[in-house]
Amino acid sequence: MRSLEGLSINLATVRQQWNLGEAVKACARHGISAIDPWRDQVAAYGLANSAKVIKDHGMRVTGYCRGGMFPASDAAGRAAAIDDNKRAVDEAVALGASCVVLVVGGLPQYSRPGSAPTKDLAGAQEHVADSIAKLLEYSRAAHIPLAIEPLHPMYAADRACVNSMRHALDLCDRIDPARSGMLGIVVDLYHVWWDFELYRQIERCGRERLLAFHVCDWLVPTTDLLNDRGMMGDGVIDILRVRSAVEDLGYSGYVEVELFSDRWWARPMDEVLTTCIERIMTVV
């Protein structure tokens, strides 16, 4: 990218360094105009305070992380999950977020601790579909799009049992066949870069269903399943090619940097932001 204008920082990227308010101020100081906060960060800083600091600094909110974690083994747990997701939608409204990101959850015992253990992944996937359909009635009324994020298959058991763009788009076709714009997906390169159908599914997705575009890199070797994501340019993902494919769709939204990395969390926040900016200008 040739300018900073399209850059958004997912605040997980600097979550160990500072709170939401300081992160927003640091982004503003570096000329960054958009963020994507996490619910725990908003809860810690306070919803009203978060909305205020975001507004005061003229920040766009390119998503709200995260709704989801739907599977539960009993009716009470399932209802609690929907209620919790409705609150996430309400918070997204308060923050002026452009969508709620859904990490849909895996097997019930991991999505909703206390649930009875099961190996029925297909059952969890069915339950996810039903839950998104239910939540969509609520989010549609609140004018907040839901963005299903297919997660890397290594998270299928404990984080998300939707693990490919094909699956996520099948869900969109089923739940929102009219392509209302209120249900779509997040394309996060870390999760989908390996897919032999990547470009075909981006094309299938279409502009109206591409609600967010997240970047980081895949390191070889990757030494931790969770917190060893790479800074753009340090790994093997052909980021430029995918961004070009996404732009060919007509996507002109933000490119959001989301890194979970023990290595980058250990560095000063200003250094992380400076590096994100430099890499966005050169390798994204």
Add this chain to the structure above:
Amino acid sequence: MRSLEGLSINLATVRQQWNLGEAVKACARHGISAIDPWRDQVAAYGLANSAKVIKDHGMRVTGYCRGGMFPASDAAGRAAAIDDNKRAVDEAVALGASCVVLVVGGLPQYSRPGSAPTKDLAGAQEHVADSIAKLLEYSRAAHIPLAIEPLHPMYAADRACVNSMRHALDLCDRIDPARSGMLGIVVDLYHVWWDFELYRQIERCGRERLLAFHVCDWLVPTTDLLNDRGMMGDGVIDILRVRSAVEDLGYSGYVEVELFSDRWWARPMDEVLTTCIERIMTVV
């Protein structure tokens, strides 16, 4: 499974404990009648010695691990890869193996060290398709089927850029549209269990293309991308359901246990084999 008859031990499972000869003898002692050796194990024990100890103990050889690693950045490297795979086919003939397992390779710099670094995964995938087509001419004449093993997407960069049954079966359709029986796939639960299309693709595969069925388990948490596979029953994979789906196809071949696990490599070989047998009788 109710008996030991269908059990095969992939010798990677005990590769740290003993050499090929001792492993074969231990399997025989435990009433196990089939194995799948790795090329480095055969090389270390000697091809003729390996063939002899296998024959002397009446062992079936349910596969030969492994061919593949095709991508290279130049013509010489690509030719070397094909030659190396032809030797694997020759060795499989000498051992009486039922197929050569193909771990196809990822980006050239990892498949064939010394290759120029690239991020062109689609290019590697194309090269893999061409290479399998070339190798098939040779293996067909040797009457050794080639079994493409889709690997978990977390190995896309460095081990195999074929990461789903859909991709592997697309390759079979393209390279062997006549379904000659000489090209098929390995279904290894560790690699494909997460796929929302798993049962659909097993059905699509059909009996004649299902050349091997490997089992182990996915642990939560998984602490290492390579060597933290679980013993059957210790993880979240619904092994019984998949085995049933595979049998519904008419598959009556071996169920092969393949574990890469620092934990199990640290235990005595007899304990590992006893545990495999117990789990095969109860949870597979």
